[in-house]
Amino acid sequence: MGAERPDGRVERGNQTRQLVLTRAVQVASTEGLEGLSLGRLALELKLSKSGVFALFGSKEELQLATVRAAVAIFVDHVLTPTRAVAPGLGRVWRMCESWLTYSRTRVFRGGCFFYATIAEFDARKGKVHDALAATQTGWVTFVEEILEEARVREEIAADTDVHQLAFELIAFMELANAESVLHDNAPGYTKAARAILGRLRAVATDTSDLPPMP
Template structure:
C-alpha cells in the first residue's frame, strides 16, 4: 500500500513537471529564459507554488529543464521526420523543410526556441549557456552529418565543403525565422526554401532528384 501511494505521488509529480515545462517552453520562446519564474508558472497554471518549487528547486534548474524539454520537442518535429527519409539529398531537403515548417507553424509560440534563447545567453557564462551551446553544437553536427551522407553517396559533388554548406543552410533557415517573428509574416520561409533549393541544386550531381526551385523556369 505504501508503495502504491508513493508511486501515485511520483506520477502526479511527473505530470505536474510536464505541465509546467509545457508552459515554460512557450514563455521562454517569446520572453526568454529569464522571463521564467517558478511563482509565475505556478500562478498561471493554478498550481501550488510550494509544489512547483519542490519539483525544480531553483530558477536555474527550471531553465535547464526547459532547455531539455525544448530539445525533446525539436527532435520530434525536426530530427525524427528527417531520419524517416532515406539518407542522401532527399534527407537534406526533408531536414530543411521540417525546420522551416517547425518555425512557421509556431511549434513554440515565439518561433524557434533555440534562436531566441541562444541570443539571450550567447555572451554569458554558466550552466544554461553551456546547455544551449551544447544543443547548438548538436544541431550543427546533425546538419553536417546529413549533408556528408549525401556527399558520400555521390548525390553532392565530391568537393562539396560540407561545413560551409551546412552553415549556409542553417543561416537561411534562421533568417526566415527571425524575419517572420519580427514582422509577423511568412514570406521569408518561401525565400529561404528558394535559397536552400538553389544552393542544393548547384551542389547536386543530379539536380532532378530535388524539387524545382520556386519561381525559376
C-alpha cells in the same frame, strides 16, 4: 501478495512537471529563459508555488529543464522526420523543409526556441549557456552529418565543403525565422526555401530528389 502499486505522488509529480514545462517552453520562446519564474508559472497554472519549487528547486534548474524539454520537442518535429527519409539529397531537403515548417507553424509560439534563447545567453557564462551551446553544436553536427551522407553517396559533389554548406543552410533557415517573428509574416520562408534549393542544386550530382523552386 498483489503487485506493488506505483506511488501516486510520483505520478502526479511527473504530470505536474510536464504541465509546467509545457508552459515554460512557450513563455521562454517569446520572453526568454529569464522570463521564467517558479512563482509565475505556479500562478498561471494555478499550482502550489511550494509544489512547483519542490519539482525544480531553483530558477536555473527550471531553465535547464526547459531547454531539455525544448530539445525533445525539436527532435520530434525536425530530427525524427529527417531520419524517416533514406540518406542522401532527399534527406537533406527533408531536414530543411521540416525546420522551416517547425518555425512557420509556430511549434513554439515565438518561432524557433533556440534562436531566441541562444541570443539571450550567448555572451553569458554558466550552466544554461553551456546547455544551449551544446544544443547548437549538436544541431550543426547533425546538419553536417546529413550533408556528408549525401556526399559519400555521391549525390552532392565530392569537393563540397559540408561545413560551409551547413553554415549557409542554417543561416537561411534562421533568417527566415527571424524575419517572420519580427514582422509577423511568412514570405521569408519561401525566400529561404528558394535559397536552400539554389545551393543544393548547385552542388547536386542529380537534382531528381529535389522539388521544383517554390
